[in-house]
Amino acid sequence: xxxxxxxxxxxxxxxxxxxxxxxxxxxxxxxxxxxxxxxxxxxxxxxxxxxxxxxxxxxxxxxxxxxxxxxxxxxxxxxxxxxxxxxxxxxxxxxxxxxxxxxxxxxxxxxxxxxxxxxxxxxxxxxxxxxxxxxxxxxxxxxxxxxxxxxxxxxxxxxxxxxxxxxxxxxxxxxxxxxxxxxxxxxxxxxxxxxxxxxxxxxxxxxxxxxxxxxxxxxxxxxxxxxxxxxxxxxxxxxxxxxxxxxxxxxxxxxxxxxxxxxxxxxxxxxxxxxxxxxxxxxxxxxx
Numbered sequence: 001x002x003x004x005x006x007x008x009x010x011x012x013x014x015x016x017x018x019x020x021x022x023x024x025x026x027x028x029x030x031x032x033x034x035x036x037x038x039x040x041x042x043x044x045x046x047x048x049x050x051x052x053x054x055x056x057x058x059x060x061x062x063x064x065x066x067x068x069x070x071x072x073x074x075x076x077x078x079x080x081x082x083x084x085x086x087x088x089x090x091x092x093x094x095x096x097x098x099x100x101x102x103x104x105x106x107x108x109x110x111x112x113x114x115x116x117x118x119x120x121x122x123x124x125x126x127x128x129x130x131x132x133x134x135x136x137x138x139x140x141x142x143x144x145x146x147x148x149x150x151x152x153x154x155x156x157x158x159x160x161x162x163x164x165x166x167x168x169x170x171x172x173x174x175x176x177x178x179x180x181x182x183x184x185x186x187x188x189x190x191x192x193x194x195x196x197x198x199x200x201x202x203x204x205x206x207x208x209x210x211x212x213x214x215x216x217x218x219x220x221x222x223x224x225x226x227x228x229x230x231x232x233x234x235x236x237x238x239x240x241x242x243x244x245x246x247x248x249x250x251x252x253x254x255x256x257x258x259x260x261x262x263x264x265x266x267x268x269x270x271x272x273x274x275x276x277x278x279x280x281x282x283x284x285x286x287x288x
Contacts, residue, residue: 016059025226030073145187236262
């Protein structure tokens with residue numbers, strides 16, 4: 001299947017203005033965290049991070065389809081002995097901008113090595129926030145179902161009469177369960193905690209996230225030939241996954257070095273005969 005991949009070199013805010021309104025099905029990105037990767041991206045102080053990001057997210061709101069989803073992987077940092085509040089402030093800023101904060105996922109880094117500081121332990125997780133333009137967004141939950149698991153063999157082996165009716169929550173949460181509903185099921189829906197190992201083999205980028213992370217969200221929120229955008233492309237992880245899953249993609253990267261790496265990796269991932277790679281100049285010409 002032919003796929004189209006538009007790679008754009010430059011500042012994310014500026015390049016987003018070249019993308020048409022309501023044209024993107026999914027945004028998956030992990031922007032530089034506050035004061036991180038200073039040598040490459042210059043870094044943004046935590047106190048000014050929201051001010052820096054909101055003009056970019058305003059453009060993302062414009063280019064995303066009403067049925068689309070924005071997935072943001074971000075992590076707060078410690079400043080002067082306490083966690084800075086810029087992530088919380090960003091959520092509030094995005095909501096005021098018009099985004100719906102629909103869900104929060106936790107990326108558990110299951111291979112995280114241990115460590116400590118005088119007043120804290122090492123983080124083994126990161127936030128992954130889901131934002132939407134409307135409440136009616138596309139979501140394909142069956143695409144991320146997982147095997148039922150060994151627990152079912154013993155728990156469902158002998159059901160009581162109570163297991164065959166809806167058991168209302170004892171804490172008045174409004175939620176209940178019917179254990180018998182799980183009989184003969186081979187797959188179940190996952191939770192919002194994603195257990196994925198970090199990838200240490202990619203030395204081309206200082207903060208690459210694992211391919212499994214964008215893959216999970218691309219499967220959950222898009223279908224074949226939909227458009228996936230990463231406005232902080234880095235070495236092109238999101239774009240490579242989109243290519244492999246027969247989605248089209250757009251990637252924006254400010255670093256010429258990472259831009260070249262992303263372009264090369266896309267070319268290596270699939271023969272040119274089944275992939276169209278549109279670089280910035282070609283994309284600009286096509287719009288004129």
